[in-house]
Amino acid sequence: GAVVSQHPSWVICKSGTSVKIECRSLDFQATTMFWYRQFPKQSLMLMATSNEGSKATYEQGVEKDKFLINHASLTLSTLTVTSAHPEDSSFYICSANGLRGNTEAFFGQGTRLTVV
Amino acid sequence: AQTVTQSQPEMSVQEAETVTLSCTYDTSESDYYLFWYKQPPSRQMILVIRQEAYKQQNATENRFSVNFQKAAKSFSLKISDSQLGDAAMYFCAYRNGRYYGGATNKLIFGTGTLLAVQP
Numbered sequence: 001g002a003v004v005s006q007h008p009s010w011v012i013c014k015s016g017t018s019v020k021i022e023c024r025s026l027d028f029q030a031t032t033m034f035w036y037r038q039f040p041k042q043s044l045m046l047m048a049t050s051n052e053g054s055k056a057t058y059e060q061g062v063e064k065d066k067f068l069i070n071h072a073s074l075t076l077s078t079l080t081v082t083s084a085h086p087e088d089s090s091f092y093i094c095s096a097n098g099l100r101g102n103t104e105a106f107f108g109q110g111t112r113l114t115v116v
Numbered sequence: 117a118q119t120v121t122q123s124q125p126e127m128s129v130q131e132a133e134t135v136t137l138s139c140t141y142d143t144s145e146s147d148y149y150l151f152w153y154k155q156p157p158s159r160q161m162i163l164v165i166r167q168e169a170y171k172q173q174n175a176t177e178n179r180f181s182v183n184f185q186k187a188a189k190s191f192s193l194k195i196s197d198s199q200l201g202d203a204a205m206y207f208c209a210y211r212n213g214r215y216y217g218g219a220t221n222k223l224i225f226g227t228g229t230l231l232a233v234q235p
């Protein structure tokens with residue numbers, strides 16, 4: 001199956017700094033990618049939909065100025081957590097849909113963010 | 117809006133036995149897909165099985181099968197001959213079938229069922 005690579009797998013940063021997480025589709029083009037946040041033992045919460053060449057669509061309650069999403073190419077989307085605070089510590093996962101008509105979503109391995 | 121409900125936060129099964137995880141959903145769409153994803157301790161999401169709503173036949177993948185009841189909007193997962201490696205969080209998910217692009221094709225997840233397998 002298709003591969004989605006997410007980097008880094010884990011990151012520790014200081015409060016007030018920004019952290020960038022990358023999501024790459026390695027062997028297919030992804031016009032749409034999704035960013036999720038997951039708290040321990042809870043479900044995946046969709047944060048935003050990343051659209052290649054256009055602005056991301058954010059879910060209700062997600063601060064777009066806090067979580068910057070850029071989808072500059074058909075194989076790369078980035079999520080930047082700006083001015084991170086301890087409450088931003090979480091597990092972030094990206095997924096990508098395949099070409100039109102492909103029903104399966106492919107997931108990255110996730111990023112564990114810890115803000116100290 | 118579509119919703120997915122998993123009413124079993126935790127389940128336990130003996131090794132080699134069979135277990136069924138429940139999932140119900142709500143939608144007004146006629147064309148959609150349903151999925152079961154497994155999330156082991158590594159937290160990598162793994163597709164277990166998928167079902168196209170237009171197909172009447174229940175999907176099967178080796179030891180995994182579903183009972184898809186479209187009228188009842190029910191989509192349960194049966195795991196046969198359970199193995200220790202099946203222990204994980206299982207998520208039921210829904211996706212619209214018609215391709216409109218963008219957020220309209222997002223996955224909608226249930227709250228998950230944590231499955232423990234006892235040796």
